[in-house]
Amino acid sequence: MQARFKILTTGCYYDVRVQADFFPALAVVHNFIRRHDPHNDVDNVQGIGGVNDEEADEVISATQTAEAKEATKVRNRIAKRMWKKYNS
Incomplete structure (x- = not known):
C-alpha cells in the first residue's frame, strides 16, 4: 500500500x-x-521502469509542483469570476 x-x-x-x-x-x-x-x-x-526510487520521487515531486501551480491558477480564475459576479 x-x-x-x-x-x-x-x-x-x-x-x-x-x-x-x-x-x-x-x-x-x-x-x-x-x-x-x-x-x-x-x-x-520494484520501481518505475528501472528508475530508482530517488529518481522516481523527483519525477513525482516535479509533477506535483506543476499540478499545484496549475490548480492555483484555476482556483484564482474561479475566485476572480465569483468576486466579479458578487460585485455586479
Missing part, C-alpha cells in the same frame, strides 16, 4: 485529525483497486 500511496511514507502537513482519516480511506481505495484491477499490483513492483 505504501508503494501506491507515497503520502504514507513521506508524511504531510495536514492536521493530525485529517491524517488519521487517510489510512482507512486509502486502505479502502487500495482494496478496491486490487479487487477490480488485479493487473495493477504495485505490491510486486
